Amino acid sequence: xxxxxxxxxxxxxxxxxxxxxxxxxxxxxxxxxxxxxxxxxxxxxxxxxxxxxxxxxxxxxxxxxxxxxxxxxxxxxxxxxxxxxxxxxxxxxxxxxxxxxxxxxxxxxxxxxxxxxxxxxxxxxxxxxxxxxxxxx
Amino acid sequence: xxxxxxxxxxxxxxxxxxxxxxxxxxxxxxxxxxxxxxxxxxxxxxxxxxxxxxxxxxxxxxxxxxxxxxxxxxxxxxxxxxxxxxxxxxxxxxxxxxxxxxxxxxxxxxxxxxxxxxxxxxxxxxxxxxxxxxxxxxxxxxxxxxxxxxxxxxxxxxxxxxxxxxxxxxxxxxxxxxxxxxxxxxxxxxxxxxxxxxxxxxxxxxxxxxxxxxxxxxxxxxxxxxxxxxxxxxxxxxxxxxxxxxxxxxxxxxxxxxxxxxxxxxxxxxxxxxxxxxxxxxxxxxxxxxxxxxxxxxxxxxxxxxxxxxxxxxxxxxxxxxxxxxxxxxxxxxxxxxxxxxxxxxxx
Numbered sequence: 001x002x003x004x005x006x007x008x009x010x011x012x013x014x015x016x017x018x019x020x021x022x023x024x025x026x027x028x029x030x031x032x033x034x035x036x037x038x039x040x041x042x043x044x045x046x047x048x049x050x051x052x053x054x055x056x057x058x059x060x061x062x063x064x065x066x067x068x069x070x071x072x073x074x075x076x077x078x079x080x081x082x083x084x085x086x087x088x089x090x091x092x093x094x095x096x097x098x099x100x101x102x103x104x105x106x107x108x109x110x111x112x113x114x115x116x117x118x119x120x121x122x123x124x125x126x127x128x129x130x131x132x133x134x135x136x137x
Numbered sequence: 138x139x140x141x142x143x144x145x146x147x148x149x150x151x152x153x154x155x156x157x158x159x160x161x162x163x164x165x166x167x168x169x170x171x172x173x174x175x176x177x178x179x180x181x182x183x184x185x186x187x188x189x190x191x192x193x194x195x196x197x198x199x200x201x202x203x204x205x206x207x208x209x210x211x212x213x214x215x216x217x218x219x220x221x222x223x224x225x226x227x228x229x230x231x232x233x234x235x236x237x238x239x240x241x242x243x244x245x246x247x248x249x250x251x252x253x254x255x256x257x258x259x260x261x262x263x264x265x266x267x268x269x270x271x272x273x274x275x276x277x278x279x280x281x282x283x284x285x286x287x288x289x290x291x292x293x294x295x296x297x298x299x300x301x302x303x304x305x306x307x308x309x310x311x312x313x314x315x316x317x318x319x320x321x322x323x324x325x326x327x328x329x330x331x332x333x334x335x336x337x338x339x340x341x342x343x344x345x346x347x348x349x350x351x352x353x354x355x356x357x358x359x360x361x362x363x364x365x366x367x368x369x370x371x372x373x374x375x376x377x378x379x380x381x382x383x384x385x386x387x388x389x390x391x392x393x394x395x396x397x398x399x400x401x402x403x404x405x406x407x408x409x410x411x412x413x414x415x416x417x418x419x420x421x422x423x424x425x426x427x428x429x430x431x432x433x434x435x436x437x438x439x440x441x442x443x444x445x446x447x448x449x450x451x452x453x454x455x456x457x458x459x460x461x462x463x464x465x466x467x468x469x470x471x472x473x474x475x476x477x478x479x480x481x482x483x484x485x
Contacts, residue, residue: 022236022252022257022332022333023249024315024316024461025312025313025315025316025461025462025465026305026316026465027248027249028245028246028248029305029306029465029468029469030248030461030464030465030468031248031468032248032468033243033244033245033247033248036243047458049454049457049458050352050353050453050454050455050458051318051353051453051455051458051459051461052250052458052460052461053255054458054460072250072460072461073250073254073255074250074251074252074254074255074257075255075257075333075334075352076255077334077351077352077451077453078255078256078257078261078262078333078334079255079256080451081256081262081447081451082256084256099250100247100248102464102467102468103464103467103468103469103471103472104464104467104468104470104471105471106467108464110248110249110250111250112247112248112249112250112251113251113254114254121251121254122254123254123255123256124253124254
């Protein structure tokens with residue numbers, strides 16, 4: 001396993017927020033826009049809970065030490081409705097996670113993107129968007 | 138390829154399945170994302186006879202969603218009440234595009250998980266549609282009436298009280314009601330599109346109608362036995378509802394709100410009147426009228442149709458696993474500590 005920790009701390013310019021985020025809470029209060037990171041590791045636990053999923057990921061650092069990171073994701077309800085279960089993403093699944101680190105400095109982050117080894121993004125294969133109004137008035 | 142491009146392809150690829158190394162693609166029927174039928178036009182509504190419950194009520198039971206891209210208020214620059222079908226399609230696509238793009242990388246709005254990955258974009262689930270340019274049908278301009286002097290005074294007082302209580306992350310109590318998992322906008326009344334997980338279950342029994350809101354698992358129990366309203370001293374987050382049948386329409390009047398989660402800045406004297414009429418097997422016309430002379434000089438009315446969707450409603454258990462609250466508070470304390478240390482260094 002070539003999993004390794006890549007934490008990129010960059011000073012990103014804080015621009016005015018663009019677009020509307022439909023959020024349960026203020027994520028910018030929980031995570032730091034100035035601490036974007038990329039983590040590579042294997043899934044050891046998925047808390048499929050509300051209001052937000054939490055992915056526990058074992059990340060191997062360059063010196064071989066393994067640390068457990070907690071990654072915040074979205075509400076699982078719609079995933080369940082689409083047939084996604086805990087068995088869909090088995091323990092041991094390799095994930096690359098782009099996100100932002102928690103403001104309290106702990107081993108926690110929000111997962112902006114969850115990417116599988118083949119480059120595809122987690123769960124997106126299940127989406128089939130683009131509805132057409134069936135009837136209007 | 139940048140993040141925005143990925144999101145756009147993922148969300149608006151119109152059925153182009155991304156093959157994942159974990160097998161989830163086959164588990165989601167493509168039909169799951171079709172737009173739901175809107176409430177039928179008036180002539181069809183007259184022809185439809187709703188089924189009856191065993192005790193003879195018009196049957197509203199089942200799973201429903203009010204997810205929609207139609208905004209509550211008419212957008213700036215839009216002056217007509219109805220779009221053409223082509224314009225309505227374009228408006229939906231534009232709104233779905235904005236939703237899929239979500240944020241700009243490196244901005245505070247980007248500090249978030251990708252909604253599309255978790256199937257939380259409205260376009261990824263059933264949603265209702267209509268040619269209306271706003272849910273508000275009265276006033277005719279599609280806008281909430283201006284807040285009157287009394288309402289403005291109260292808004293100022295509430296803002297002052299929030300300021301006096303300290304910063305937004307000084308304590309749990311200073312954080313928004315939704316963040317604290319107490320109540321979210323979908324519960325109502327009035328029942329408003331929550332953006333995602335906008336699902337409801339209606340259950341009827343002799344003398345009662347119950348409306349369960351998926352997010353965050355609120356059950357509104359509405360007596361329909363002609364009982365009088367409780368005294369003014371009894372107040373609840375979702376008010377106290379009393380219902381009655383007018384023909385095939387369930388009319389629900391709600392007052393006695395506790396005022397801690399004011400709908401659009403309303404006072405405790407808010408009165409919401411809802412009308413549920415099943416107009417097809419898969420559609421309920423849902424209209425609501427908002428009255429509060431302490432906030433608006435005129436009542437206002439909106440139509441937000443409910444479309445049949447698939448159950449069950451999954452338990453939300455929001456409060457039990459709301460780790461975000463402790464993380465936010467811990468983050469705020471860490472920031473304070475950093476600033477204090479920097480100030481100390483500066484003074485040395």
